[in-house]
Amino acid sequence: MALVPKRVKFRKTQRGSRKGFATRCITLAFGSFGLQSLDRCWLTNVQIEAARVALTRNMNRKGKLWIRIFPDKSVTARPPETRMGKGKGQPEFWVAVIKPGTILFELDGLLEADAKECFRLAASKLPMATRFITRERKLVF
Amino acid sequence: MAKRLGIKAKVRAEIGGRRPRRIRSSGRVPAILYGAGTSQALELNGREIAEALHGASSESVLIDLTLESEGGGTTKRMALIREVQHDPLRDTIEHIDFHAIEENKKLRVEVPVHEVGEAVGVRTGGGILDHNLRTLRVECLPKDLPERIDVDVSALDVGQAIHVGEVKLPEGVTVLNTKELPVFMVLLPKVEEAPTPEAAAAAATEPEVIRQKKEGEEAGAVADKGEKKDAGKAEKKEPAKADAKEGAKKEPAKK
Numbered sequence: 001m002a003l004v005p006k007r008v009k010f011r012k013t014q015r016g017s018r019k020g021f022a023t024r025c026i027t028l029a030f031g032s033f034g035l036q037s038l039d040r041c042w043l044t045n046v047q048i049e050a051a052r053v054a055l056t057r058n059m060n061r062k063g064k065l066w067i068r069i070f071p072d073k074s075v076t077a078r079p080p081e082t083r084m085g086k087g088k089g090q091p092e093f094w095v096a097v098i099k100p101g102t103i104l105f106e107l108d109g110l111l112e113a114d115a116k117e118c119f120r121l122a123a124s125k126l127p128m129a130t131r132f133i134t135r136e137r138k139l140v141f
Numbered sequence: 142m143a144k145r146l147g148i149k150a151k152v153r154a155e156i157g158g159r160r161p162r163r164i165r166s167s168g169r170v171p172a173i174l175y176g177a178g179t180s181q182a183l184e185l186n187g188r189e190i191a192e193a194l195h196g197a198s199s200e201s202v203l204i205d206l207t208l209e210s211e212g213g214g215t216t217k218r219m220a221l222i223r224e225v226q227h228d229p230l231r232d233t234i235e236h237i238d239f240h241a242i243e244e245n246k247k248l249r250v251e252v253p254v255h256e257v258g259e260a261v262g263v264r265t266g267g268g269i270l271d272h273n274l275r276t277l278r279v280e281c282l283p284k285d286l287p288e289r290i291d292v293d294v295s296a297l298d299v300g301q302a303i304h305v306g307e308v309k310l311p312e313g314v315t316v317l318n319t320k321e322l323p324v325f326m327v328l329l330p331k332v333e334e335a336p337t338p339e340a341a342a343a344a345a346t347e348p349e350v351i352r353q354k355k356e357g358e359e360a361g362a363v364a365d366k367g368e369k370k371d372a373g374k375a376e377k378k379e380p381a382k383a384d385a386k387e388g389a390k391k392e393p394a395k396k
């Protein structure tokens with residue numbers, strides 16, 4: 001299933017801002033393990049799908065996966081060798097705006113070592129630094 | 142029964158603005174104590190509270206707070222941790238909410254549920270243990286408050302569940318969640334289906350644009366016309382410009 005919205009209010013969006021840190025989607029809501037973003041980026045639907053495939057292939061039909069992000073922002077581009085002007089380009093792909101602290105994926109039903117390995121493979125498909133987190137997070141000061 | 146932790150706290154008169162940040166930079170954690178007719182701003186030793194929380198299996202632990210007032214006097218209050226705010230990236234404690242409680246008054250708390258043993262369905266049937274509820278909302282006296290509720294899941298087979306009503310609770314504890322809600326379930330993992338060509342074609346198409354309800358179909362028709370007009374204009378403009386350019390090139394040749 002392609003990660004693209006079914007219905008949208010507007011086909012094209014402005015670029016928006018990526019500053020600041022994540023304030024939502026920062027705690028584990030479903031699974032016991034998660035993959036947290038440490039950088040900010042626009043994560044495309046293709047990258048999310050690649051990470052999902054890497055995760056499910058390594059899970060060997062065990063465990064349950066949750067994708068906490070969705071690419072709901074369209075990115076437009078101009079066709080090659082086109083002069084400037086004539087309005088905004090056509091939507092080319094879809095992205096999810098990721099800020100530091102966002103939890104991207106969650107896993108449950110696996111051993112911690114297996115979940116860690118799954119997330120390591122998935123993280124290699126992503127364009128930013130990530131880290132593995134668990135529910136038993138040690139708070140420091 | 143829940144652990145009881147002794148923590149020293151200092152009552153602070155200065156609140157708001159940049160003061161909490163200053164408190165954090167000095168190695169202390171800002172906190173608040175409320176409930177039972179009180180509301181006091183506090184500050185705690187950061188390392189002490191971090192170690193205390195790490196040792197506890199959950200945040201539903203009873204705290205014996207020793208409050209040091211600015212005048213030098215001390216008072217004791219019993220409290221529960223309501224919320225621990227932490228930095229999601231650095232995992233540092235930012236702020237703590239304490240809820241003052243009374244010894245002889247019942248309280249309502251979220252207590253974590255832990256599974257004990259490995260379910261039959263997971264061991265032999267290839268199922269997954271699904272945690273439908275990670276906490277249970279219970280009512281009890283502070284002396285009966287459990288640190289966590291252990292549930293034996295070893296007899297669960299694929300397709301079976303343990304509901305809230307079936308969970309064995311310690312004496313003096315009553316559960317407030319709906320009894321029919323499942324706490325643990327053993328489910329078979331979903332097998333991913335290969336996308337059919339039809340589904341792939343549907344996915345490749347652009348998402349539907351939501352139009353305003355008031356205008357209804359007319360708006361849609363108008364929008365379509367508008368698009369066509371724009372397209373028509375663009376087509377018309379381009380040849381005209383091309384002609385103009387050609388004309389400009391030709392003119393010097395005439396001279």
